[in-house]
Structures are given as C-alpha cells and as structure tokens.
Amino acid sequence: MAVHSAPSAGPQRFDLVVSGGLLADPLSPEPFAGDLAVRDGRIAAIGEPGTLAGRERVDATGLLVAPGLIDLHSHVYAPRTSLGVPADTVGVEQGVTTVVDAGSCGSDHWDDFAGNVVTVAATRVLSWLNISRHGLVHGRTELAGGPGDIDEAATEKLLREHPDRVRGVKVRMSSSVLGDSGLEPLRAAKRVAARVGRPVMVHVGNEPPRLADVLDLLGEGDVVTHAFHGKPGGLFGSEDAARRAVARGVRLDVGHGSASLNFATAERALAAGFFPHTISTDVHVGNVEGPVHSLVTTLNKLLGLGLDPHQVIRCATLHPAQVLGMDDELGTLRVGGAADLTLLRLVERTAVLTDADGDTRTTHTQMEAARTVRAGRLHTPGTSTG
Incomplete structure (x- = not known):
C-alpha cells in the first residue's frame, strides 16, 4: 500500500x-x-x-x-510499574490510536505519569485513575492496607483538573488485591466518580467479594473488565445480578490479560446473551508476547468465537469512545x-x-x-x- x-x-x-x-x-x-x-x-x-x-x-x-482503535484497558506506565509497556509499542505500532491506562497510576504519581508517558507518546494516552493513591507503583496489593491507601480528595481533584486525560476511576475488586478491605474501595470509587460524573472500571477476578455484590453497586456507564474469565464464581455464579446490571447499563469488557479471557466462558456467555460491549487487552509485560500480543489479536479471538468484523470494530471504536464520553471526538468517521x-x-x-x-x-x-x-x-x- x-x-x-x-x-x-x-x-x-x-x-x-x-x-x-x-x-x-x-x-x-x-x-x-x-x-x-x-x-x-x-x-x-x-x-x-x-x-x-x-x-x-x-x-x-x-x-x-x-476509526482509530481504542484499547480501553492497558498498562503503559513504564518503567515505574512492573507491568508497564511503552504506549507506542502497543499503540500506533499495533494499529491502536488510543490506549487507556487502567489504574497503573494513582493520585500520588499522576504528575510523573503525565510527564513521562502521556505527553511523550504519539499514541493518545488516557487514564482510569486508580482509587488507590499508589496505583501499581508499589506492587499489586494496592488496596490491602486499608483506608490509608485511598485519598478521595486527591483523586477527585485530578479528575476535575485533567478532564481531557483522566476519564474515570479504576478499582480492582479481587481477593488478591483487597486484603480485608472488602467492598469499601468500590464504594469510595463510586463516591468520587459520582461527584464528577465519570464512570468506574471494576476489575473482577477471584472472590471474595462475590461478583453479585460488586455488580449491585454499579450503575449506568460503569465497566466490568475481565467479565469473561474462567475463575470460580464469575459471570455464571452471579447470572441474575449480571442480567440486572446489564439492564441498568453496566458495560461488560473483555480485558483479556494473562488470566481473564476464557474461550469456554465467552462461548457460554454469548449463547446466554451476554455480549462484550467493549473488547480490550489488559496488555502488560507479562502477556504482550503471548497470549495477548495486541488488540487486533484480541479482536481476532472474538471473531473466532462468532462475532463479525463490523461488531468487533464497533467494540473497539464507538463503544469505548462512548464509555469515555468522547464519542463526539473518537470512535466514528464523523x-x-x-x-x-x-x-x-x-x-x-x-x-x-x-x-x-x-x-x-x-x-x-x-x-x-x-x-x-x-x-x-x-x-x-x-x-x-x-
């Protein structure tokens, strides 16, 4: 060409x-x-x-x-976090024009993230700001320390000061992250997001807390990432709550990752009428060489499960742009x-x-x-x- x-x-x-x-x-x-x-x-x-x-x-x-592909869940805070990959490596070099970092950064490190990642990449870099003030800078148990891990005021301040880049709040709700914190980090994320009119992206995985309890706290525009994982519990351990959540406008996101796209679960979900609203990678250093590779590879996996090309393109363009509140700017050929x-x-x-x-x-x-x-x-x- x-x-x-x-x-x-x-x-x-x-x-x-x-x-x-x-x-x-x-x-x-x-x-x-x-x-x-x-x-x-x-x-x-x-x-x-x-x-x-x-x-x-x-x-x-x-x-x-x-329209330029949008990866709604990525980890590009390199090298300050152990997961981070360079934004352009998984962005414009792979056909992706916008990556949204999903909680690598919290309020304590926004200035560093903005100066060393956001402003230097050719790829557009947006952020789901972690409700944990530490993000993933100090490891992957960022919410196990209790209330001191969360600074609602600082998080809200950044959402208000940087609306062009900080598009919502990320919270990881699985047992390996939370320690004894329970549902309180999610409640904190919802309080902050509600005050500024932004969505929450919730990572789900190993219970507790029960997925049904997480879903019951979510509302229209919020995103459940890793929705099609194959771990115990999951979508089909909380099917009624999942149907109610989807009916309220909660969005299901793929978030492939190293442990969160299971073909059998996805096939069962599609047969039951649970379709991904967005298709993202959760790409990081531990999976960029496989099994994730790229957003396009992840789209191909959903093609292989029966979606058609126009459907998967919509799930990586218009739908994530709508989640981000940016569909007047991104996601279409308008x-x-x-x-x-x-x-x-x-x-x-x-x-x-x-x-x-x-x-x-x-x-x-x-x-x-x-x-x-x-x-x-x-x-x-x-x-x-x-």
Missing part, C-alpha cells in the same frame, strides 16, 4: 486523502466505498470514491478504513472528529489462537493492522499485530 505525493494544496485540497477502501464507520450498518480526507488533524470530508484530492494519498484498496484511523486487512488464513488459560480455537478469517493514522499523521504498524 503506497502513499502518493500530490501537488501543493489548493483551496479544495486536503493534507491527506485515504482512498480505495471501504469506510467501516460503526454508525453505518455496513462498510461502504468512499474517500476520506484529513486537514489539520481532523476528518475534513467524506466523498464518493475518487472525488477528493490531497497533498498525500493513501491507497487503501482492499482494506477496511476504521466529519470534524479526530483524524485517528486504523486501516485493517481481512485475510483468509487458518490460525490457532490461545486464550488466557491455554485453551485454543482454530480460526480461518483474521484482521491485520495495515496502517495507522493518528491526528492526521501516518504510522506503519509492525509485524506484532498478527
């Missing part, structure tokens, strides 16, 4: 035109042929095939032109929105994909990230997106 130079821009010319592909706008029922033009880092126009001209041209023949694009190639190829528990499924159709446009600038993904 080539990028072609064009004559100097005149009044009707744009900075960049992507042509020849199918525009996979999640707001459209299916992809459609068309040109997409970029000016000053924004989507400036959509036209019939061959009708727009720009200083640069991307030939997207044979590709899906999707004129005026950010010129964040992921060009995807659908290939017919047999592959064996592995879940977080070592189980496998064979697939015959996969997506590959062929090109990334972030704020109007082109990036070429590496080979790690397979």
